[in-house]
Amino acid sequence: MVNKSSLIFLSLTAALDLVLASSVQITSPKVNAVYEAGSTVDIKWHVNDKSAGPIRLQYASGKASSLNVDGVIADNVDASLGTYKWTIPKDIKPKK
Template sequence: MLKALIVTFLSFALFQLAQAASVNIRSPRPNAVYEAGETVEIKWKLADGASVDKVMIALASGPAQALLIDEVIAPSVDAKNGTYKWKIPKNIKPNSQ
């Protein structure tokens, strides 16, 4: 029987190029563990009065002060949606930590 690949996400990061401080990531939380093939709901909240139109969603790892983008999940998502569902690819590599 094949075991499902376990993937540990050190951090999911939402990036808004002009006003990154206007986006607050709600989920998933750092160090959350998911299986390849699983669908993850990424949630964020915009700061009151934020004028953000689009966000880029990326898988990132490393310390919060120096995150490294491992993969862009979605390059341009409507920021006002506040949610994005991502199906973790079956061939994603597990985090080494």
């Protein structure tokens, strides 16, 4: 049995210049995916513009129309890689 306090709901955002914002689409994990703190998540995305610069991966909570950024996963990730492996901190606070 998994302790509910060790679970987080995960929504991801890719912070980009406004010009590039529509060229990156996160494909995994899906919106409202639930993971246990301390587990590893493969974050994947599709890039329409292969010349896109570095991106910032963030996790967020709230409604899709008004997400609240809760923290930064990684900065300056090469957008053309299309993947990032993230180990969720064990002390991360759960969100609903």
